Amino acid sequence: MITIAVDCMGGDHGPRVTLPACSRFLETHPDAALIMVGLPESLRGYNHPRATVVLASEVVTMDDPLEVALRRKKDSSMRVAITQVKDGAAQAVVSAGNTGALMAISRYVLKTLDGIDRPAIAGQIPNAKGLGTTVLDMGANVDCTAEHLVQFAVMGSALVSVLSGNENPSVGLLNIGEEAIKGNEVIKKTGELLRIASQTGDLNFYGNVEGNDIFKGTADIVVCDGFVGNVALKASEGLAGMIVDFLRKEFSRNIFTKAAALVAYPVISALKKRMDHRRYNGGALLGLRGLVFKSHGSADDLAFGYALTRAYDAARNDLLERVRVRIAHAAPLLAPVEARLPTEAAVLV
Amino acid sequence: MITIAVDCMGGDHGPRVTLPACSRFLETHPDAALIMVGLPESLRGYNHPRATVVLASEVVTMDDPLEVALRRKKDSSMRVAITQVKDGAAQAVVSAGNTGALMAISRYVLKTLDGIDRPAIAGQIPNAKGLGTTVLDMGANVDCTAEHLVQFAVMGSALVSVLSGNENPSVGLLNIGEEAIKGNEVIKKTGELLRIASQTGDLNFYGNVEGNDIFKGTADIVVCDGFVGNVALKASEGLAGMIVDFLRKEFSRNIFTKAAALVAYPVISALKKRMDHRRYNGGALLGLRGLVFKSHGSADDLAFGYALTRAYDAARNDLLERVRVRIAHAAPLLAPVEARLPTEAAVLV
Known part of the structure; x- marks a missing residue:
């Protein structure tokens, strides 16, 4: 079983795109599980035998300066999702959120591989x-x-x-x-x-x-x-x-x-x-001690599904x-x- | 009358492309004249009442280092064509040759405008x-x-x-x-x-x-x-x-x-x-004390004609x-x- 953590709040459309994409992904990947991270009101009622909901109280916006995303929003859906990989609960994480924040938080939480200066x-x-x-x-x-x-x-x-x-x-x-x-x-x-x-x-x-x-x-x-x-x-x-x-x-x-x-x-x-x-x-953030995939912020559910699949293939291999x-x-x-x-x-x- | 100097040897195809383009340009621009610069064997027999042939003994190739193009090939078709502008015989020059050489020679021969560091x-x-x-x-x-x-x-x-x-x-x-x-x-x-x-x-x-x-x-x-x-x-x-x-x-x-x-x-x-x-x-080399236009090296005669026309429009205006x-x-x-x-x-x- 491959488990992918998903920042359900990220991207221009948030849960409106990520939730349908997750549902379809679960249908087409019977050996995959998802850890879905988001605000309580966004994930309320989401239910699937292979999906675990993990709540977060904050969301990193597209405009948040790195400083805010990294130091102040410590309970953001993005950070909580990345932490699932750090803790070994998931083999990869996918987010369509703010690229700079995703890189900075991933780097802070997961650290870089030996021999790599910059992911x-x-x-x-x-x-x-x-x-x-x-x-x-x-x-x-x-x-x-x-x-x-x-x-x-x-x-x-x-x-x-x-x-x-x-x-x-x-x-x-x-x-x-x-x-x-x-x-x-x-x-x-x-x-x-x-x-x-x-x-x-x-x-x-x-x-x-x-x-x-x-x-x-x-x-x-x-x-x-x-x-x-x-x-x-x-x-x-x-x-x-x-x-x-x-x-x-x-x-x-x-x-x-x-x-x-x-x-x-x-x-x-x-x-x-x-x-x-x-x-x-589905861009790969390479050079980290964990697999992080970045979806285009404007992704629709089809596109977000491709990002999930790339993360899944990377983890599986x-x-x-x-x-x-x-x-x-x-x-x-x-x-x-x-x-x-x-x-x-x-x-x- | 607007006069354009043409480096007939430049580009991937040289005279095979530049000469037909020049002929068509002269047909469609009755108030334009051309100074056509090239090797004697390439321009032999070219004849048009509004075209003047000026001979050069060398050609800057696409592979020539700047040093060679600038210091050694002092009688290149490219340099002779640029000199026509410097001397006031032409209002603009067009070449499909080596971009680095064209920039370096133009800069050396024509100099930059006051207030411009780099063209x-x-x-x-x-x-x-x-x-x-x-x-x-x-x-x-x-x-x-x-x-x-x-x-x-x-x-x-x-x-x-x-x-x-x-x-x-x-x-x-x-x-x-x-x-x-x-x-x-x-x-x-x-x-x-x-x-x-x-x-x-x-x-x-x-x-x-x-x-x-x-x-x-x-x-x-x-x-x-x-x-x-x-x-x-x-x-x-x-x-x-x-x-x-x-x-x-x-x-x-x-x-x-x-x-x-x-x-x-x-x-x-x-x-x-x-x-x-x-x-x-037809790219304009801006910042020089003279008008220089660069054609794509792989230009065909239609494309080269557009470069000639841009140079003509720039000179006319x-x-x-x-x-x-x-x-x-x-x-x-x-x-x-x-x-x-x-x-x-x-x-x-």
């Missing part, structure tokens, strides 16, 4: 191969050193090998065009370290990739700092949204285009499905141990970071 | 409003200070007011989600400076925007460093390419989908046109003087940069 968020972006390219960091760390980026690469490799079954996934380093000035100092140094890591068998370094390679699926994993990753993700969501809106508008322009829409429906529908980022919902082993193996490469940057580990918390 | 590349990305969002920097500067980003905002405002006729275009500062940690120190400081600039009337600051806002057209101009801008641009091109490929494949799957393609043709064709980045080809006036007006805000960072102006050259 990162790994998300998936659909690619032309019909798979997802795993991109990290998606927005937890806005300034990264080369060593941080190498840690992301090692952790991302563990994640993809666990969830996709590809034991030796390739890692691309996000950079700008070869024809332009080739990256800043951090990127150049990261490239050198990744080449070393590749030689020692800790990962499979593809080389530099550019923004378009995320969608080509050139490498299984793309590593970048959280600012760049977040912009690339949101830019792509924006473009996909623009295209879908455009097709909707054009196809409903007049009676002829409406007829065309009927005929073209299977193709357009396949396109929408391919581009549907709900199917890729023991992602935590796999990341720990990979990091330990790469320790000679990562160790100097801890020595050089003793204070950085405390930046977020 | 930036401003490109256009199609948005949901059917217009282009002007994004800068697109890849010239991989590390930027807050003051650089403010200079980009002022120059971008001048560019858009000249080319679109919108006298007071809005400027958005690219940042990551409000729900996450809100940007790094540079971005926070840039926001403060832009708010001051907005109060003094030097620009119209919209506020922070996210990656998806580029495609929504939330602000007319989006400001970011060159690394982020380049990744966002290429990621979007990659996604657009993936979608077009997907539609092509799906519509040719069987006889029914082929029939659907015929019926849906007007809509799909409109979508392709909307997403066709060739129409937005005296973009250079408009940028100079705006920068001078914003001088109190920009002046401290020169004082504080005396060495940075020489970074590229």
Whole structure:
């Protein structure tokens, strides 16, 4: 039995989305149990033989400063849910709440793995191969050193090998065009370290990739700092949204285009499905001593269900141990970071 | 008469693309002349009453290090073309060559405007409003200070007011989600400076925007460093390419989908046109004492023609003087940069 703790209050929609998603998840996963955490009035009446309700008295809002989320709201649904993992009651936790707060509280409650300075968020972006390219960091760390980026690469490799079954996934380093000035100092140094890591068998370094390679699926994993990753993700969501809106508008322009829409429906529908980022919902917070998954704040119940399933798959395949082993193996490469940057580990918390 | 200098050797395809584009441009712009710069064997036989051929003995390749392009190839087609602007023979220059080299040589030959530390590349990305969002920097500067980003905002405002006729275009500062940690120190400081600039009337600051806002057209101009801008641009091109490929494949799957393609043709064709980045080809190198436009290296003759037209429109509307006036007006805000960072102006050259 795999048990997942759920912050039922998180996200733009809260229980209105999380409760139906939990019910459907329980139906489709007979060997799973849920610990559902939320305010009494939100969870009143929720009942399922494999669901345990745990009450919390506070909710972290999307606007709460980290300080408030971490120091003042000690009985928030988010924190209580994370604590279930810490206490061993659950193997993973899922929240659609405030990303910064989720990262800070997870880090405070669970601590980071040995050899990891900063946890990162790994998300998936659909690619032309019909798979997802795993991109990290998606927005937890806005300034990264080369060593941080190498840690992301090692952790991302563990994640993809666990969830996709590809034991030796390739890692691309996000950079700008070869024809332009080739990256800043951090990127150049990261490239050198990744080449070393590749030689020692800790990962499979593809080389530099550019923004378009995320969608080509050139490498299984793309590593970048959280600012760049977040912009690339949101830019792509924006473009996909623009295209879908455009097709909707054009196809409903007049009676002829409406007829065309009927005929073209299977193709357009396949396109929408391919581009549907709900199917890729559920970013992994990697580098912690526990499995934490972040759902998009605006997720609907379908999307939230995908996040639950990713957390379940990760727990079932023991992602935590796999990341720990990979990091330990790469320790000679990562160790100097801890020595050089003793204070950085405390930046977020 | 507006005269444009053209580096006929630049880009992935060189004269095979640039010459037909020049011929078509001359046909459609009866008050324009071209100075066509290239190797003798490439331009032999080219003849048009409004085209002057100027020979060069070298070509900057896509792989040339800046050092080679700048110091050794002193008779490159790129440099000779830029020199036409310096000498007053042309009002603007267009090249599809190596971006880093184009920036470095332009900077060396033309120099920067007073008050500008670093030139930036401003490109256009199609948005949901059917217009282009002007994004800068697109890849010239991989590390930027807050003051650089403010200079980009002022120059971008001048560019858009000249080319679109919108006298007071809005400027958005690219940042990551409000729900996450809100940007790094540079971005926070840039926001403060832009708010001051907005109060003094030097620009119209919209506020922070996210990656998806580029495609929504939330602000007319989006400001970011060159690394982020380049990744966002290429990621979007990659996604657009993936979608077009997907539609092509799906519509040719069987006889029914082929029939659907015929019926849906007007809509799909409109979508392709909307997403066709060739129409937005031609990035402006802003901040120099001369107008320089960069075409995409992989541009075909249609795309290269758009770059020529943008350069022509900018010259005809005296973009250079408009940028100079705006920068001078914003001088109190920009002046401290020169004082504080005396060495940075020489970074590229």
